[in-house]
Amino acid sequence: MSAAQSPLLKVTGLQKLFPIKKGFLKRTVGHVRAVDGVDFHIDEGETLGLVGESGCGKTTTARCVLRAIEPTQGKIHMRVADGSVVELGQQSPREMRALRRQMQMIFQDPFTSLNPRMTLLDLVGEPLLVHGLANRREREERVADLLTRVGLRPEYMRRFPHAFSGGERQRIGIARALALHPRLVVADEPVSALDVSVQAQILNLLVDLQADFRLTYLFVAHDLSVVRHISNRVAVMYVGRMVELAETTEIFERPRHPYTAALLSAVPEPDPRTRARRIVLQGEVANPAAPPSGCYFHPRCPHAIDVCKTQTPAWQEVSPGHFASCHRAQELQLAGVE
Amino acid sequence: MSERSAPLLSVRNLKTYFTQDEGTVRAVDGVSFDLFPGVTLGVVGESGCGKSITARSILRIVDRPGRIVDGEIHFRRPGANGGGASLVDLAKLEPNGAEMRSIRGAEIALIFQEPMSSFSPVHSVGNQIIEAIRLHQPVGRREARQKTIEILRRVGVSTPEQRVDQLANQLSGGLRQRAMIAMALSCEPTLLIADEPTTALDVTTQTQILELMRQLQQEDGMAIMLITHDLGVVAEMATDVVVMYLGRVVEQGPVDAIFHEPRHPYTRALLRSIPRIRARTRERLTPIAGAVPHPYDRPSGCPFHPRCAEFMAGRCDRQTPELKSVGDRHAVSCFLYE
Numbered sequence: 001m002s003a004a005q006s007p008l009l010k011v012t013g014l015q016k017l018f019p020i021k022k023g024f025l026k027r028t029v030g031h032v033r034a035v036d037g038v039d040f041h042i043d044e045g046e047t048l049g050l051v052g053e054s055g056c057g058k059t060t061t062a063r064c065v066l067r068a069i070e071p072t073q074g075k076i077h078m079r080v081a082d083g084s085v086v087e088l089g090q091q092s093p094r095e096m097r098a099l100r101r102q103m104q105m106i107f108q109d110p111f112t113s114l115n116p117r118m119t120l121l122d123l124v125g126e127p128l129l130v131h132g133l134a135n136r137r138e139r140e141e142r143v144a145d146l147l148t149r150v151g152l153r154p155e156y157m158r159r160f161p162h163a164f165s166g167g168e169r170q171r172i173g174i175a176r177a178l179a180l181h182p183r184l185v186v187a188d189e190p191v192s193a194l195d196v197s198v199q200a201q202i203l204n205l206l207v208d209l210q211a212d213f214r215l216t217y218l219f220v221a222h223d224l225s226v227v228r229h230i231s232n233r234v235a236v237m238y239v240g241r242m243v244e245l246a247e248t249t250e251i252f253e254r255p256r257h258p259y260t261a262a263l264l265s266a267v268p269e270p271d272p273r274t275r276a277r278r279i280v281l282q283g284e285v286a287n288p289a290a291p292p293s294g295c296y297f298h299p300r301c302p303h304a305i306d307v308c309k310t311q312t313p314a315w316q317e318v319s320p321g322h323f324a325s326c327h328r329a330q331e332l333q334l335a336g337v338e
Numbered sequence: 339m340s341e342r343s344a345p346l347l348s349v350r351n352l353k354t355y356f357t358q359d360e361g362t363v364r365a366v367d368g369v370s371f372d373l374f375p376g377v378t379l380g381v382v383g384e385s386g387c388g389k390s391i392t393a394r395s396i397l398r399i400v401d402r403p404g405r406i407v408d409g410e411i412h413f414r415r416p417g418a419n420g421g422g423a424s425l426v427d428l429a430k431l432e433p434n435g436a437e438m439r440s441i442r443g444a445e446i447a448l449i450f451q452e453p454m455s456s457f458s459p460v461h462s463v464g465n466q467i468i469e470a471i472r473l474h475q476p477v478g479r480r481e482a483r484q485k486t487i488e489i490l491r492r493v494g495v496s497t498p499e500q501r502v503d504q505l506a507n508q509l510s511g512g513l514r515q516r517a518m519i520a521m522a523l524s525c526e527p528t529l530l531i532a533d534e535p536t537t538a539l540d541v542t543t544q545t546q547i548l549e550l551m552r553q554l555q556q557e558d559g560m561a562i563m564l565i566t567h568d569l570g571v572v573a574e575m576a577t578d579v580v581v582m583y584l585g586r587v588v589e590q591g592p593v594d595a596i597f598h599e600p601r602h603p604y605t606r607a608l609l610r611s612i613p614r615i616r617a618r619t620r621e622r623l624t625p626i627a628g629a630v631p632h633p634y635d636r637p638s639g640c641p642f643h644p645r646c647a648e649f650m651a652g653r654c655d656r657q658t659p660e661l662k663s664v665g666d667r668h669a670v671s672c673f674l675y676e
Contacts, residue, residue, distance in 0.1 A: 053540035165629035195384040196567060200611040200625035207622070222541065225570075225613040229621060248619040266545040267615050268570030272593045275574055280549055281542045284510050337615050 006079055007041035008216045009065065009184060014038040014074035016060050020289060032289045034060040035071070036240035039315065044079070044183070047210065047217040049231030049248070051224060051263070053285055057240040058220045062186045065218060066103055067096065078103070081183065101131055104177040108189035110169030114161040120147065120172055121157040127179040146175040149212070151205060167198035174205065178213060188220045203229055224267050228252060233321075236260050239286045239296040242315070246322035253336040256324040258303045261334040295327065303332055344414065345372035346529060346561050347396070352409035352429070354388075354395045363633040365391040365404065367585035370661065373578075375528065378555065378562040380576030380593065382569060384630050388585040389565045393531045396563075397442050398433040415445060416528060444474040447522035449515070451534035456518060457506035463514075464490075464502030467521045474525045485524065493520045494550060512543040516550070523554060530555075533565045548575060569612055573597055578667070581605050584631070584641035587661060591668030601670040604642045640672070648674060 015038075017031040035057040042048045050058045064071040067088055076088040080102060091099060107113035114123055124146055125139045134142055144154035150171040161169055170190060177185055187206065191199040207230060209215060221227050227234055228248060235245040236259065244257040255261045265279040281300045286292055292299050298308040305328070313325040326332070354366040366388040373379045381389045394400045396411055411428040431438040450456045457466060464486050471482045483502070490498035493516045506514055515535065522530055532551065536544040548571065555562055564575055572579055572593070579596040581589045581604065589602040600606045610624045628645045631637060637644050643654040650673060659671040 053542065165632075167629050195630055196569070197384055197608055197611055197626040198629055199613065200623035203613065204623055204625060207620070223613070224541075225615040225617070228615055228617055228619060229613045229623060232620070252615070252619070262542060264615070266541045268544075268548070268568065268574040269615060270569040270573045270597065270609065270612055272573045272576075272597050278545050278549070280545050284512055284543065285540065 006085060008044040008079050009218075010041040010075075010077040011061075011065065012039050012075045012077075014061065014064055014076070015072045016057075016064055016069065017072045030289055033240045033291060034288060035064065036288075038074075038237070038240075038242050040235055040242065040245060042184070042216055042218060044216055045210070045214055046232040047219050047230050049227035049234040050218060050220045050237065051222060051227050051234060052237035053222060053263075055239075055285060055288060056237040057288070058237050059188055061237070062105075062188055062218055062220050065184075066100075066105060066186055068105075078184070101127075101180040102182050103184040103186065104180065104182040106170075106173055106177050106185060106187040106190045109193045110161075110166055110173055111193070113173055114169060116160060116162055119158050119160055120152075123161070123172060124157075124175045124179055127176060131180060133180070142179070143175075146179060149178070149209070150175045151201075165198075166194050167201055170194060170202050171205065174202075174209070178209065181213065182215070184216050184218065186218045186220070189222065190219075191226060192221065192223060199226070206230060224252075224263060236263065239288050239291055241296060241325065242323075243297065243326070244322075244324045246324075250322055251336075253338065254322075255334050255336045256318050256322065256329045256332070257297075257326045258301050258328075258332065258334060259297050260324075261336065262300075262302075264337055265335070295325075303328055344375075345412075346375045346414050347373040347563075348410075348412040349373075349392070349396070350410040350412070352392065352395060352411060353407045354391050354400055354404055355407050356404045358403055361634050364585050364636065365633070366395060368409070369582070369585070369587050371580050371587060371590055373529070373561050373563055375561050376555070376559045377577045378564055378575050380572035380579045381563060381565045381582060382567065382572050382579060383582035384567060386584065386630050386633055387582040389582050390533055391585075392582075393448070393533055393563065393565055396428060396531065397446060397448055398428060398431065398438050399442070413441065413446070413529075415441070440474070443470060444525040445527055446529045446531065447525065447527035448531045448533065449518050449522045449535050451537050454506060454511075454514060457514065459506060461505075462503045463506055463509065463517045464504075467502075467517070467524050470521055471524045486520070489520045489524055490517065493517075493523070493554070494546070495520070511539055512546060515539060515543075515547050519547075519550065519554070523558070526558065527560055529561045529563065531563045531565070534567070535564070536571065537566070537568070544571075551575070569597075569609065581608075584633075584636060586641060586658075587671065588642065589668075589670045589672075590661070591665070595665065595668045599665075599668075601664055601668070601675060602642075602672050603646045603648050603674070607645075607647065 016035040019028040020030045022029045052058045063069045077085050079085050121143050124143045128134045128139050147154045152171050191202050231248045234248050234251045236243050238259050244260045262279040262281050283300045286296050294310045295308045295313050298304040307327050313327045315325045318324050318329045350370050352366055352369045356363040383389045395406055406429050412425050413428050415424050467486045468482045487498045487502055495501050495516050536547050576593045579593050580587055583604050589605045607626045611626050639655040640659050643649050653673050659673050661669045661671045663669050664675050
């Protein structure tokens with residue numbers, strides 16, 4: 001593969017275990033397998049949606065990619081601005097700091113992710129200041145420009161975040177993330193705290209900015225409808241593992257893993273005429289500190305057979321670009337959404 | 339339908355205001371609707387639309403400085419000792435008086451969004467349900483415990499004999515919500531108010547809880563007032579829908595009319611703006627401009643006029659539209675229909 005075609009981000013065998021400590025000596029008595037062997041890549045300019053229910057490890061995966069937390073195992077290769085590919089785990093802290101300019105994060109809650117004592121100018125200008133990029137005048141100009149790009153009036157830059165609504169605050173967070181012209185933006189549930197009427201504004205803004213700035217998104221969300229509107233490809237996680245990954249239309253219309261099919265069927269649609277028969281899964285999401293044997297999904301899976309209880313299914317390409325880890329991925333006919 | 343003739347709950351021109359030094363927040367500002375026995379009424383709206391305060395007003399648990407300043411809440415009580423049903427105006431009752439206390443928790447039950455904070459962390463879940471039963475029914479401790487175990491089994495809690503002695507934090511989110519429903523149903527209410535009952539739950543757990551509520555309604559015939567911001571959940575569950583915006587009912591009607599022939603510009607715009615799972619991949623959304631105004635900064639006239647695409651200057655910003663019938667049980671408050 002030539003450098004020009006290699007993906008922007010390539011994650012191999014990513015694993016993150018959190019130790020469970022007990023007793024006076026704080027001995028490690030087990031591990032929460034938050035992320036347990038995840039592989040994926042993201043091409044430049046595309047959006048990969050990462051979905052799953054709470055505790056499935058999607059946020060931990062995102063944070064490992066940014067090295068906000070250190071992965072236990074696995075490699076993260078990123079193609080940097082000069083075209084060379086670096087492994088993030090082998091970077092010195094100083095090198096990492098420079099790399100961080102190219103990867104930024106947008107958070108879920110715009111009410112707690114902005115310092116209430118900083119003005120918009122400080123908030124959006126802080127990354128420029130930290131990286132020594134601009135003097136005061138230039139910084140103000142850049143901030144004004146960024147605010148305009150995210151749909152806020154530059155006159156507001158001396159105000160504090162409390163004067164803004166949730167949607168506007170999310171715009172501030174986006175401006176701050178874009179200040180350093182990142183290549184990769186990790187957005188962790190960026191619209192789930194917003195009112196429904198405001199979600200659409202922010203989703204459209206993210207799509208526009210992606211085109212303008214040639215951004216690559218890792219978009220973490222639990223809402224499958226939101227994911228459909230923004231992603232080129234979608235990855236589904238369950239208890240620390242990836243169960244399926246495919247192009248968006250493909251995974252929504254032809255899911256190959258029973259968990260994906262159940263998730264799709266569980267989404268209530270805003271149309272009373274499509275009250276469909278839902279796949280009601282029994283039981284609850286497995287405990288990542290003591291996952292079941294074999295396929296982690298087998299205790300809830302309506303299609304489980306004996307082999308599912310004992311053997312971990314392999315991550316296989318069931319059709320070009322469509323990956324799933326299910327023993328029966330080839331034979332099952334699962335319903336998606338039309 | 340004959341049951342349509344006598345509503346179980348009839349709210350007329352309800353106004354609940356919060357008067358503070360900064361000004362008066364008109365959280366509920368002239369809300370009227372009827373709720374019929376055995377029917378699910380969906381109340382939808384974004385944050386600050388007054389949907390939860392309407393519910394709390396009905397139960398008379400509005401926190402100070404909130405106060406019902408006007409309006410009537412007629413509730414049909416089942417006749418005592420085989421006598422005929424009687425109508426009471428809950429708005430006239432003493433919030434902590436004997437009559438209100440005999441209604442609240444017994445004839446009208448409430449389930450909240452956050453089951454963790456609704457249970458005491460230091461008493462077992464079972465004891466809290468037992469307490470509710472003994473408060474409203476003349477049964478002994480042992481009999482109440484037996485009833486509790488039965489009702490836990492009915493709401494799908496496995497091994498209820500053991501669960502009954504567990505603390506809320508020992509249960510998963512889905513089980514806690516089941517326990518919450520068990521507590522609400524323990525006194526066989528005629529009206530169940532569910533305030534965002536599945537918002538904190540994962541989508542597969544949400545399916546289970548919605549399914550459970552539907553099944554229990556079929557068995558017991560109670561009316562459900564389902565408060566949510568999720569239009570999918572409403573389309574799935576409701577028979578009738580009330581759409582609220584800034585303390586007022588903007589539109590109400592049968593669920594099919596609301597979703598397929600919405601009349602109010604807000605309902606229409608809201609339905610256009612939400613992401614849909616059946617959309618084309620990466621389809622662009624049609625957002626509503628602006629954001630929900632701050633409660634102290636309430637627009638004059640029709641509260642939606644600053645965001646409305648069909649705003650008529652001189653009319654919508656001066657006068658407040660009243661609910662007008664536009665079809666069978668379908669009413670809308672908008673000058674376009676006057």
